[in-house]
Amino acid sequence: MKFFHLSDLHIGKQLHSYNLSENQRAVFAQITDQAKEQRPDAILICGDIFDRFVPSGEAYTIFDEFLQSLSSITPKIPVLVIGGNHDNAQRLNYASSFFEKHQIFVSSSVPACEEEHIKKIVLKDEYGDVNFYLLPFLKPGYVRQLFEEGAITDYESAVREMLNRENIDYHARNVLLSHQFYTNSGQAPLLCDSEQTVLTVGGLDHVDVSVIEKFDYAALGHIHGAQMVKYPYIRYCGTPLKYSVSEEHHKKSVTMVTLGEKGTEALIETIPLKPVQEVRRERGLLKEIIERATKENCHDFVSVVLTDEKEPYHPKEQLEEVYDHILELRFDNARTRSLFEEQNEDHFSVQPMELFCSFYQEMQRRSMTAEEEALIREILEGLGEE
Numbered sequence: 001m002k003f004f005h006l007s008d009l010h011i012g013k014q015l016h017s018y019n020l021s022e023n024q025r026a027v028f029a030q031i032t033d034q035a036k037e038q039r040p041d042a043i044l045i046c047g048d049i050f051d052r053f054v055p056s057g058e059a060y061t062i063f064d065e066f067l068q069s070l071s072s073i074t075p076k077i078p079v080l081v082i083g084g085n086h087d088n089a090q091r092l093n094y095a096s097s098f099f100e101k102h103q104i105f106v107s108s109s110v111p112a113c114e115e116e117h118i119k120k121i122v123l124k125d126e127y128g129d130v131n132f133y134l135l136p137f138l139k140p141g142y143v144r145q146l147f148e149e150g151a152i153t154d155y156e157s158a159v160r161e162m163l164n165r166e167n168i169d170y171h172a173r174n175v176l177l178s179h180q181f182y183t184n185s186g187q188a189p190l191l192c193d194s195e196q197t198v199l200t201v202g203g204l205d206h207v208d209v210s211v212i213e214k215f216d217y218a219a220l221g222h223i224h225g226a227q228m229v230k231y232p233y234i235r236y237c238g239t240p241l242k243y244s245v246s247e248e249h250h251k252k253s254v255t256m257v258t259l260g261e262k263g264t265e266a267l268i269e270t271i272p273l274k275p276v277q278e279v280r281r282e283r284g285l286l287k288e289i290i291e292r293a294t295k296e297n298c299h300d301f302v303s304v305v306l307t308d309e310k311e312p313y314h315p316k317e318q319l320e321e322v323y324d325h326i327l328e329l330r331f332d333n334a335r336t337r338s339l340f341e342e343q344n345e346d347h348f349s350v351q352p353m354e355l356f357c358s359f360y361q362e363m364q365r366r367s368m369t370a371e372e373e374a375l376i377r378e379i380l381e382g383l384g385e386e
């Protein structure tokens, strides 16, 4: 049994203010080509299909095109999809019973009542059945009502109890699809910048890997860097594209797993994916950075840190003459360092509204309209009351 393991497509994601649709389409085309060549028996997509709860029309179109191209391969390759924390369960569930007729199996929300169970898809090979359990992202509150009072205290007990109620036969071959934050005895996987603040606060969302170690393979999503957790067969495959500058050195790939007979070690290979543009950092003097531009790298997404002590005139404009996708431009010199120290001193005196305005400016490259400002003000006031 051979399958592709993918996750965290984050369709519709922007990199700073840049649209990544071209890049996303390009890697999905590569995945489809690889599927034609490698002929996996299944393709697993382990959560965070979309980047937002309310995906854009374009994001839906891109996902639709991807599924279309996968399902045009004959003989058909089943596609198994679970929801992640970025996905809206109802939206992801759209047309899912229709999709099943085309061998696309979507599980977007966890069982909500006694009669419901984790979606299980059974595929066969020369050694018999392989059971795929499609467990979408869950929070303790999503499943508490299924158990006795006090049984679900945290993420770990929630995942453990959800698996326990399936009476999984561990003498058979079982594969889990899951989108949670798995740790090895409290040791967290390697994170990138964007994840650090979201995932590790208090460690409340941690689930120890022991909960899932009896599976023959655990196909995980949630973490952007490909890595195993304690065992090679418990693995995050990572995002297909670099979604933040801190992923600069990641090597993005499709994980290809070959599962043999029960009790034998799964063979794990990676197939590299190539983006249209690289994401990388440039640091140094303006002159040097401009000189480093080549025909090959000038279209990359670059995050620039200038170290010039004498700040050059219109540095952005000068850089833009050679680089056409500048994500951000910062200075690191004596002036900014002392400014940073000053700001750090009165860090807590910055008002949330002020902070949000500058964040908005940075992301959207424009200031908010009066209407938008009013909306944010309203939300912040609402939070204040709570």
Ligand SMILES: [Mn+2]
Residues within 6 Å of the ligand: 047, 048, 084, 085, 086, 179, 221, 222, 223
């Ligand atoms: Mn996630």
